[in-house]
Amino acid sequence: MxxxxxxxxxxxxxxxxxxxxxxxxxxxxxxxxVLLLGVISNALNIPGVSTHWQYIMRxxxxxxxxxxxxFSGVRTSSTMLAERKEATAEIDNASVRA
Numbered sequence: 204m205x206x207x208x209x210x211x212x213x214x215x216x217x218x219x220x221x222x223x224x225x226x227x228x229x230x231x232x233x234x235x236x237v238l239l240l241g242v243i244s245n246a247l248n249i250p251g252v253s254t255h256w257q258y259i260m261r262x263x264x265x266x267x268x269x270x271x272x273x274f275s276g277v278r279t280s281s282t283m284l285a286e287r288k289e290a291t292a293e294i295d296n297a298s299v300r301a
Contacts, residue, residue, distance in 0.1 A: 217268045
């Protein structure tokens with residue numbers, strides 16, 4: 204029954220914040236992704252946008268969501284690395300004082 208809905212499922216979970224690399228995501232984010240894609244699909248059907256263009260737009264939305272997830276992860280990784288270096292420096296300073 205779900206044949207041909209693969210792109211919709213992938214788009215909904217990626218837009219909802221689930222990381223394609225695994226380990227991150229939640230049900231509420233996926234629910235919001237499904238609602239958002241439903242609203243977009245309905246909004247594109249009302250003026251009669253072609254199905255082909257709708258698939259292209261969904262693909263673009265997936266691409267944007269993946270890029271946002273990637274850059275968010277890069278920023279988080281660099282922040283964590285900076286905090287780790289700071290903590291290591293504090294431990295080194297404390298051991299020198301002792």
